[in-house]
Amino acid sequence: MKRKHVKAKPEQDPKSRILDVALKEFAAYGIEGARVDRIANNASINKAMIYYYFSSKENLYLAVLKRNLEGMFAMLSRHLTEHLSLEETLAAFVEVYHTLFIKQPEFPRLILRELATPKSSVIPRLAKSINASQFPHRIGKLIQEGIDSGQLRAVNVQQAIVSFITMNLGYFFLSPITDRVLGVKNRKQFIVDRKTAIVDLFLYGVKTR
Amino acid sequence: MKRKHVKAKPEQDPKSRILDVALKEFAAYGIEGARVDRIANNASINKAMIYYYFSSKENLYLAVLKRNLEGMFAMLSRHLTEHLSLEETLAAFVEVYHTLFIKQPEFPRLILRELATPKSSVIPRLAKSINASQFPHRIGKLIQEGIDSGQLRAVNVQQAIVSFITMNLGYFFLSPITDRVLGVKNRKQFIVDRKTAIVDLFLYGVKTR
Amino acid sequence: MKRKHVKAKPEQDPKSRILDVALKEFAAYGIEGARVDRIANNASINKAMIYYYFSSKENLYLAVLKRNLEGMFAMLSRHLTEHLSLEETLAAFVEVYHTLFIKQPEFPRLILRELATPKSSVIPRLAKSINASQFPHRIGKLIQEGIDSGQLRAVNVQQAIVSFITMNLGYFFLSPITDRVLGVKNRKQFIVDRKTAIVDLFLYGVKTR
Amino acid sequence: MKRKHVKAKPEQDPKSRILDVALKEFAAYGIEGARVDRIANNASINKAMIYYYFSSKENLYLAVLKRNLEGMFAMLSRHLTEHLSLEETLAAFVEVYHTLFIKQPEFPRLILRELATPKSSVIPRLAKSINASQFPHRIGKLIQEGIDSGQLRAVNVQQAIVSFITMNLGYFFLSPITDRVLGVKNRKQFIVDRKTAIVDLFLYGVKTR
């Protein structure tokens, strides 16, 4: 029940306060651009404590990634239950990602930076986790079944998956540009519309007439 | 057949040699991670010359961006001539971007990082250039005309544009993940297929039956 | 009897040790000629600590100036109390300046350089402090009163003040030349004599017969 | 009769144009702070030419000093002819210095900087030149004769000389401060007044009643 000298910032244990602040820092400046000093200041904590908890900047970065990825996959697996139809699966996916990224817009930026990094060690691990989540496999299977049953056109399944995923994630990555170019004013509404637009375009694009 | 004193890489004037090397450096490490020393070495040039020509690392970075953006827009305007149909416009766009990004995979990574940077000064300028290129405006008009004439479904035009763009650019950004997840082996072929898949899905998704 | 790890010069806190050493460095080489490395070495301190405390060479320089100016004005205001006669005021002024400059010969050199610098930011501030010290104003009033009462000749008051001040400070600035030209051997004695010579010449020069 | 490509600046041979510009540069920034690039630009000349003419920055500095000192002594010896009375000598001295420094205010700043430099090699040489000019010796002799003949008080001759010189030079050095402190508006007029004020105060201060 110690009482801090001055400092503001609410409770929360220092470790997760550091992680919160570090996410923003890494997202904004990248690993190289991130400053341990700045993280310490923003977390209202002594710089040495960061080393006490995380031992290095690199390590802190990995801890940040880990925490956020875990959160993402937890949410995915909670919503993408088996035995959903194609329509339901797509809708669930769209819902999860949009909910996630709106809540924590820094996280996709982090991933963006990893994607820009040539020999990122994070990307392979991320790919592995995605695979483990079974989602791409499942959607692929659903599409294939649709084709086989004649409900869907004979599209290239891999391409279709990529198209669906890029439509989902792409906006979060490109919004700084697209919002400007298209003059999007009400971002909130645009994202709401986006969810239905994606599913609509995709399904309409793959279904037979 | 000029003969510089010693050094390797005689070709090209040093200024554009620096720009070439710097593009790779910035793409690989980001602005903060980039090392002026490394750029100088790889360009076989005295470090001070970089400052002679570009006055600072920041400035060099902007010069790199400028050159590549200009190249991109030059190509776009060469191919996206007016009086093309919707189908032709989409195909031209797809073609240009894919050609561009295959030729110079470093450039999108640069843009990626800028997209992740909160108060990037580059993004607004890029948006302005895109606007000036008239492309989004033109595709929007074509879609609207299609809707009015009953050839296209009454889709949300803005959303459609975003969907189309993200399907195009998204893959280049996300390929490190999607290639792994989907087990893409032949990247070249995948990209060739991608071009038709995008246009096909999009058109099929917006056209009335 | 504290014991710092290794290093020489244990005394004093590092901050003021840096300021001491820096005063000498700046006086000897000027701001541009001063070397942060040399200051760090002479202060037996890690170079980075200078930036830790003062953030830049420029800033360190200003801190040095500030400290010494404050010391000077503190001494002036201690000795130039009100209700002194003209004779006493002049004598006090002479005493203070000579004492000061003998104790710390580096400081006037710093001021000298500032005087030579066209848009020095220090000089205006120094002038303001001098004004605040009220000394020139006070001596001017005493002279004017003397003139009014007929004890002093109707000299130009401003010119008289400048004459008095330049006689005082001038020697410290010009001594490298005058000592040589006049063959001054015993500098200590010369300065002792100087104090009375200045007051004598000045008073004799302004008093009516 | 070659014709320069662009460039402004009037004629004058480049060598003396460099010297003019360099005087200002050295006066403003000191030797260490002076930039060869800036001198070259301001003289509208290629940097390499400075080395062609003067072989090094140090050398250029010495050339600047030499030229200006020679000008000063030439003027002094033209005006300080022998067989002048004390009054005439003092007046001539005052006149020469004030004329000189008004015409070229940069030069005293250069000397100021040398005076601030601990082991200046210039000061000893300057002192030698002053000695050779015989002026201090002559004024000393005149004062001594005045004392001997009873026309002057038995003042300390060395101190008197120093007082006179510092009153003359002091203002040029200290004017950035004194002008502010005393609120001197009309600098031109102040200097005119100064000439008579100095001689007046000095003579009145040394003469017997």
Next chain:
DNA sequence: AATGAATGAGAATTCATTCAT
């Protein structure tokens, strides 16, 4: 746990000087 101070290895930038033409 917590803190202010300290450290060393860079990294960007500068600048006098020289070279090739």
Next chain:
DNA sequence: AATGAATGAATTCTCATTCAT
């Protein structure tokens, strides 16, 4: 004489990391 480009040796400043308390 004249020029733009080139060079190398500093020099300032930064920053992740560690230490003493």
